[in-house]
Amino acid sequence: MRVVVTAQGTDLDSPTSPIFGRCPAFVFVDPETMEFEAVANASVAAGGGAGIQAAQWVVDKGAQAVLSHNVGPNAFAVLSQAGVAVYRIEPAGTVRQAVEAYVAGRLQAISGANVASHTGMSGMGRRGGGR
């Protein structure tokens, strides 16, 4: 069994990250042994499709559950198609605390994307006035 936590650093005591596609790091943890593997997220600087890329990667790495705070629509679509459950963690806390909460059954599975596309990006949208 492997779960993955979106994190700001690469160990169990790193703070969790509130974003999925562009989180700084993914920490894969075996909840039974607390053995972990931490990997920097290659999608951080993706121009677009970071959520899809990150979700594909998490699936390929064999995670059965994602513990994160905000997951966008495209990432959520990939994860749910792959049968990977997404659990909502509290915005504060560490990777270790998130996994402990998961093991204790305190986390809620989310049933849909809970943020819009590009939430983890600094935007560059249209700048319309009354046109």
Add this chain to the structure above:
Amino acid sequence: MVVTVASGKGGTGKTLVATGLADVLSGEAGSNVQLVDCDVEEPNAHLFLRPQLHRSEEVTHPVPQVDLTQCTFCGRCAQVCEFHAIAVLSGKVMVFTEMCHGCGSCARQCPEGAITEVPELLGHLEFGRAGAIAFAHGRLEVGQALATPVIRQLKARALPRAASTAMSILDAPPGNACSVVETLRGSDYAILVTEPTPFGLHDLKLAVELARDALGLPVGVIINRDGMGDAGVESFCAAAGVPVLTRLPFDRRVARAYSEGQLWTRVLPEYRSQMLEVARAVRSLTEATS
């Protein structure tokens, strides 16, 4: 010649200037003027010109279709997609067509030849006339995000092939993003419409950087709603050597005409000579630099 009306900031009067210029030029003897509304996300020039549309065409782009009977789920297509438009899961391939740029890499790189490209509708182009003005605009399909291919095809279809004495006026989208670059590309001149406020100045600087410095176009500024705000835009133009083509006063009657969908240069003919001078200035400035 092709003149693009751009702004940086939205709501400064691009469409006001573009429709006004087209209208006064169409009143000249032997006129040959065209207006192309390139803001395919929110075209609005037609609201004022009320053209008779007589032809439309579709704009499509190629997106991948995966034959799952041929696919081995190797994931190569997802790896080569620069835009992350494909996810390959065990026994499933997900294509996010709204992310796809139609480059064809996935189809070319598939070792099984399992991917064919099929056209997806991006938008529509419409062509017509408003009196003596040749008119064209594009409209992006709801749910589509790629404005640039629609603008590219609109310009390819609408603009005269040969250099001519005609004036084609392109009404650009707001901002300084890809769709504005696509509109400005190949223009002979850029009119940058701004307002004398800190917002107008901030975005005017970006628009000058884009049109003049990055794309190498001759540029001139029209200050709309002159009399409000501050002198920041004037000082910037003087320091940067950008000519101010004209100043349109902050006139409630113009705002009213515009809000009612009336062509302001018809409702307020006292502005016609001012806009004609702008057109002549642009012509001579372009001839001086070409």
